[in-house]
Amino acid sequence: MTNSWQEATVVSVNDQTPDFRSIILKPKKFYDFKSGNFVELALRPAQGKLPRTYKCYSVVSTPQEIGGIEVGVKLYKDGALSPKLFKFKKNNKLLMRGPLGAYFVWELSKRDTVLIAGGSGICPMISILRQYNPGLAKMYLLFSTKQGSVYYEDELNRLCSEKNINYVLIQTGKNGRVNKKIIHGRFGNLIGTDTDFFVAGPTGFVQDVSLWLRELGVEEGSLKTDDFET
Ligand SMILES: Cc1cc2nc3c(=O)[nH]c(=O)nc-3n(C[C@H](O)[C@H](O)[C@H](O)COP(=O)(O)OP(=O)(O)OC[C@H]3O[C@@H](n4cnc5c(N)ncnc54)[C@H](O)[C@@H]3O)c2cc1C
Incomplete structure (x- = not known):
């Protein structure tokens, strides 16, 4: 570097x-x-x-x-x-x-990973998904973005299908906003297991999602956030 x-x-x-x-x-x-x-x-x-x-x-x-x-x-x-x-x-x-950047870093490992991206927060997640090896661990992706702003849409669909990634797309304006209930429903059963949580995107999104994850029991050492300060 x-x-x-x-x-x-x-x-x-x-x-x-x-x-x-x-x-x-x-x-x-x-x-x-x-x-x-x-x-x-x-x-x-x-x-x-x-x-x-x-x-x-x-x-x-x-x-x-x-x-x-x-x-x-x-x-x-x-x-x-x-x-x-x-x-x-x-x-x-x-x-x-x-x-x-030394903190928000993902490396190939046997730990499962949950990626939660808001808008352009999908950018670092694409790098992670391109590197991810489905033979080693499980990968989950929740992408929340405005309708019509599904960045990397074709690549996401291809990678998630080829690598068997558990992917949910939430388009605000069509499906509503992400909330604590959705996070709990999708990832609650992974909390307390060998799973790392990565959250990236605009400040408000990162603050809300990381607060909900902490309240649901995700430990600091398993939570990495990338606040885009926008
Ligand atoms: C670690 C990190 C990673 C990032 N990764 C990405 C990425 O992969 N892709 C990406 O697109 N962005 C990313 N960002 C965000 C990026 O760095 C910029 O903040 C973003 O591109 C906006 O920059 P800008 O100069 O175009 O807009 P800015 O000038 O920063 O303005 C952004 C918005 O804020 C408003 N604004 C700015 N100043 C004021 C003010 N004084 N009063 C009121 N409103 C104001 C502007 O009107 C505008 O709507 C990242 C940020 C960080 C910290």
Whole structure:
């Protein structure tokens, strides 16, 4: 891992929905990382200056994907950085730092895993699902997102079917919001077993879900949260 800024080139962009695109970036130097890590991205500042605005983006790709570092970006039309990232094209350059992050990290193991993602919180989960080996342990995914904003929809359906992942999609506007009863109903029987819980997404979502999990008896050591601060 590194804390220094380096130049990265856009290899490709893929507009998945009107408010979400994935971007593959090729940094000058690749560093080791784990699923759950994030990179910081910034526009290139004037020569000799440090970037003023930079934001974190979870790595979607896996360490085995050597063609580039993939990130997924949700568009905030009035945001400082994401609208600019939506203008990027192949071969454009920006600055990247990382991968970073030591806490929200998933590694192959024999422990079962529950992933609970809100909106763009699906990004680090895709990296985990790509790496997951169904021969080792069980995997559960709950993805809550707005109707029409099912990011990585085709890949999710394919991975969950191929790897026998227990997947539920909750689209607010169609199925309502996630609540404690839903979390208890789907995962209550896993609490107290060898299961790790990963929660990622906007602040309110992460706060609510992690509070419910703690109230239901999930121990601190089994709960990892990634608060996107949005
Ligand atoms: C560890 C981590 C991982 C992350 N991973 C991802 C990821 O994989 N994908 C992803 O899309 N995002 C991710 N994020 C979020 C990302 O870093 C940015 O916060 C997000 O892209 C918004 O940045 P922005 O500059 O476009 O918008 P911002 O300028 O941050 O604005 C976001 C929203 O807040 C509002 N806002 C900002 N400032 C104010 C203010 N002063 N008063 C009122 N409203 C305000 C804006 O109007 C806008 O609606 C992650 C964040 C963290 C911390």
